[in-house]
Amino acid sequence: MTAIDHDFAQQRRAEGGALDWLRALPRKLAGVDRRGERTIPASPPIDAAPLLLETVAPPGLGRSSGKEPETDGPRPLSMGAMAQPLKPISLRRDSIYAAFNTAMPVSDRHGLTGRNLELEKLVESIVVQRKHAVIFGTRGSGKTSLARVFGDLADEAGCVALYGSANGETDFETLFRPFLAELPMSAAGREKAKALMSGPFDVPRLASLLVEDVRQRSILIIDEYDRVHSDAARQDVAALMKLLTDLHSPVQLVLVGIASDIDGLIAAHPSLRRHISPQRVSPIPTPELARLLLGCAERASLSIDLEALDMLANAAMGSPYHARLFGMQAALIPEAAGRTRITPADVEAGLASALEDWREVSAVTHGHLARALRDAPHNRRMIALAAVVAAQVYAVSQERLVQAGAELFGPSDRLHGEAADALARLAPALAATSGGESWMFEDTLAPQFLLLMAKRPAHGAAAPDRTEEMRAMLKGVDGL
Numbered sequence: 248m249t250a251i252d253h254d255f256a257q258q259r260r261a262e263g264g265a266l267d268w269l270r271a272l273p274r275k276l277a278g279v280d281r282r283g284e285r286t287i288p289a290s291p292p293i294d295a296a297p298l299l300l301e302t303v304a305p306p307g308l309g310r311s312s313g314k315e316p317e318t319d320g321p322r323p324l325s326m327g328a329m330a331q332p333l334k335p336i337s338l339r340r341d342s343i344y345a346a347f348n349t350a351m352p353v354s355d356r357h358g359l360t361g362r363n364l365e366l367e368k369l370v371e372s373i374v375v376q377r378k379h380a381v382i383f384g385t386r387g388s389g390k391t392s393l394a395r396v397f398g399d400l401a402d403e404a405g406c407v408a409l410y411g412s413a414n415g416e417t418d419f420e421t422l423f424r425p426f427l428a429e430l431p432m433s434a435a436g437r438e439k440a441k442a443l444m445s446g447p448f449d450v451p452r453l454a455s456l457l458v459e460d461v462r463q464r465s466i467l468i469i470d471e472y473d474r475v476h477s478d479a480a481r482q483d484v485a486a487l488m489k490l491l492t493d494l495h496s497p498v499q500l501v502l503v504g505i506a507s508d509i510d511g512l513i514a515a516h517p518s519l520r521r522h523i524s525p526q527r528v529s530p531i532p533t534p535e536l537a538r539l540l541l542g543c544a545e546r547a548s549l550s551i552d553l554e555a556l557d558m559l560a561n562a563a564m565g566s567p568y569h570a571r572l573f574g575m576q577a578a579l580i581p582e583a584a585g586r587t588r589i590t591p592a593d594v595e596a597g598l599a600s601a602l603e604d605w606r607e608v609s610a611v612t613h614g615h616l617a618r619a620l621r622d623a624p625h626n627r628r629m630i631a632l633a634a635v636v637a638a639q640v641y642a643v644s645q646e647r648l649v650q651a652g653a654e655l656f657g658p659s660d661r662l663h664g665e666a667a668d669a670l671a672r673l674a675p676a677l678a679a680t681s682g683g684e685s686w687m688f689e690d691t692l693a694p695q696f697l698l699l700m701a702k703r704p705a706h707g708a709a710a711p712d713r714t715e716e717m718r719a720m721l722k723g724v725d726g727l
């Protein structure tokens with residue numbers, strides 16, 4: 248697949264025809280190679296060089312080793328004055344960051360956990376049935392990873408998959424212009440494309456180029472489509488999809504973005520809807536997440552208690568991003584203590600530190616959620632259930648909460664009131680979905696953290712220390 252906006256990946260082509268390739272797909276997804284041997288995916292290389300080895304850094308700020316300290320001028324506060332020296336960046340810590348990496352989408356199909364069904368469906372609807380597709384889900388659910396691996400499979404099936412990414416400023420022209428230079432076109436087409444690259448164009452003009460001059464099946468993957476705010480641009484994209492279908496173009500579009508349903512990304516007319524395949528990026532089943540975590544721990548040369556593994560996989564509630572983040576934070580605890588096994592206590596500590604980090608970067612949302620929990624100690628179970636439901640089906644509604652509550656806590660007349668109360672208290676952190684009938688967390692990473700908050704005591708363990716510190720600061724003030 249060729250990435251349009253950032254890195255450029257090598258294009259691969261099928262040696263046989265597309266049909267042979269499709270027949271082999273289930274075996275490819277199962278990791279079985281052509282000779283019938285199961286291919287063991289290689290561990291991704293840990294290529295980030297460690298900054299320092301396991302030696303303790305010498306005290307002193309802003310100096311590299313060996314040099315004599317300068318004697319003139321104000322002296323910086325020496326690290327020797329600190330209670331503990333800064334920890335060196337260890338080789339193992341480096342490999343933990345690399346193994347649990349939360350920043351990089353998966354690009355290798357063997358690294359993609361629990362997505363075989365989604366991949367098969369995408370291949371079926373896009374490559375075989377020639378539909379457009381919309382890939383949607385929560386933040387960090389694995390949309391980009393799925394789209395990229397699909398792009399590589401489509402390449403292997405003989406298509407040209409091109410990957411680009413939208414941003415808030417994107418209009419119709421800037422969305423498509425970067426693809427023009429990469430599309431496989433006739434010589435006449437390349438001339439026309441040059442004109443479009445430097446001048447204005449509209450939907451019919453682009454559609455006519457894509458229909459008449461593209462010489463090979465091509466799939467344009469537009470990631471981060473939720474960031475396109477212009478209604479006009481979105482309507483033009485919908486119109487382009489319809490035209491491409493009606494005119495039997497060899498070009499198809501795949502829109503990828505954060506949304507609770509297809510309507511959240513595209514205002515599709517019913518006649519276009521039939522030609523779009525919706526692909527929800529659902530939560531990954533907990534056992535698959537456990538398998539993912541086990542693989543990450545192995546790559547970081549750590550072992551993990553079964554109970555600890557369960558705790559991590561459950562806390563992630565289907566999200567590969569949270570699984571990696573929580574796993575990384577838990578793995579750093581034994582690493583700092585010079586141990587090589589992750590225990591349940593490490594997971595507790597790791598989850599607490601992941602929550603603390605999230606609080607730092609999402610203070611407003613954290614504040615809303617903390618207030619909801621603090622003000623409703625009698626209704627914490629329903630607030631926590633809202634988090635679980637949101638992680639599973641993305642959007643929450645009073646009805647869904649009552650239904651889930653009846654299944655989990657048993658039927659009760661109180662459930663309606665509890666569900667309404669929970670939603671009202673969480674309201675500042677929620678946004679209405681496109682249909683307006685249910686709500687999603689505005690920060691779609693929040694449900695996992697809300698559940699962690701609901702499990703922790705209402706007053707955090709850090710509070711007494713801080714109170715003590717403040718008491719010390721106020722010492723000497725009258726009345727204290």
Ligand SMILES: Nc1ncnc2c1ncn2[C@@H]1O[C@H](COP(=O)(O)OP(=O)(O)OP(=O)(O)O)[C@@H](O)[C@H]1O
Nearest residue numbers: 349351352353360386387388389390391392567568
């Ligand atoms: N199926 C998977 N197996 C293993 N790891 C995965 C899987 N899907 C995603 N990840 C990991 O989860 C993290 C988030 O993945 P990705 O960037 O694909 O999600 P996204 O939905 O595109 O996120 P965003 O909404 O921020 O664009 C990455 O670290 C990625 O490696």
Ligand SMILES: [Mg+2]
Nearest residue numbers: 390391392470
């Ligand atoms: Mg993404």
